[in-house]
Amino acid sequence: MLVLITYDVNTESTSGKTRLRKVAKQCENYGRRVQNSVFECIMDQSQSIMLKSILTDIIDESVDSLRFYYLGNNYKTKVEHIGVERGIAVDQPLIL
Amino acid sequence: MLVLITYDVNTESTSGKTRLRKVAKQCENYGRRVQNSVFECIMDQSQSIMLKSILTDIIDESVDSLRFYYLGNNYKTKVEHIGVERGIAVDQPLIL
Numbered sequence: 001m002l003v004l005i006t007y008d009v010n011t012e013s014t015s016g017k018t019r020l021r022k023v024a025k026q027c028e029n030y031g032r033r034v035q036n037s038v039f040e041c042i043m044d045q046s047q048s049i050m051l052k053s054i055l056t057d058i059i060d061e062s063v064d065s066l067r068f069y070y071l072g073n074n075y076k077t078k079v080e081h082i083g084v085e086r087g088i089a090v091d092q093p094l095i096l
Numbered sequence: 097m098l099v100l101i102t103y104d105v106n107t108e109s110t111s112g113k114t115r116l117r118k119v120a121k122q123c124e125n126y127g128r129r130v131q132n133s134v135f136e137c138i139m140d141q142s143q144s145i146m147l148k149s150i151l152t153d154i155i156d157e158s159v160d161s162l163r164f165y166y167l168g169n170n171y172k173t174k175v176e177h178i179g180v181e182r183g184i185a186v187d188q189p190l191i192l
Binding site: 083 | 102103104131134157158160162163166167168177179180181182
């Protein structure tokens with residue numbers, strides 16, 4: 001299933017900047033960054049639960065936020081992009 | 097239906113900062129800001145097409161991007177939030 005992860009991390013402090021890097025790094029293990037703080041991850045239920053708990057441990061819930069959108073398996077018709085692209089589509093093969 | 101709008105606007109230039117403000121202002125007409133550049137809008141098909149065209153006209157497609165995620169009508173079980181909240185839920189009555 002496609003899980004969209006969006007996040008806001010308060011970077012006013014150095015620890016906030018560290019949290020932001022850590023959140024992005026963890027998300028990169030599971031999917032593709034499509035915008036600054038927006039990741040698209042193709043995961044099964046257990047991976048999604050695990051990533052959620054990892055990210056929850058990283059953030060400071062009093063100033064940061066995470067949002068998870070569960071788009072299911074038939075997501076291709078549910079997503080539209082306009083403008084500059086960041087990376088390859090999460091389910092496209094990387095041809096080297 | 098719930099339409100999630102995420103955007104990245106390049107704010108290195110003054111015109112970029114203006115574009116960012118304009119995009120947010122337009123989205124505020126249709127829904128709720130849930131994170132810095134993430135809006136949740138409850139709209140019908142025609143409203144969604146109109147907003148998409150307004151936002152497309154505002155951005156510079158060579159440096160900015162918009163993403164639309166169509167979550168349908170049964171969205172409540174598809175969205176999860178962890179951490180600090182921004183505003184009221186988009187379909188909750190505002191009690192003054």
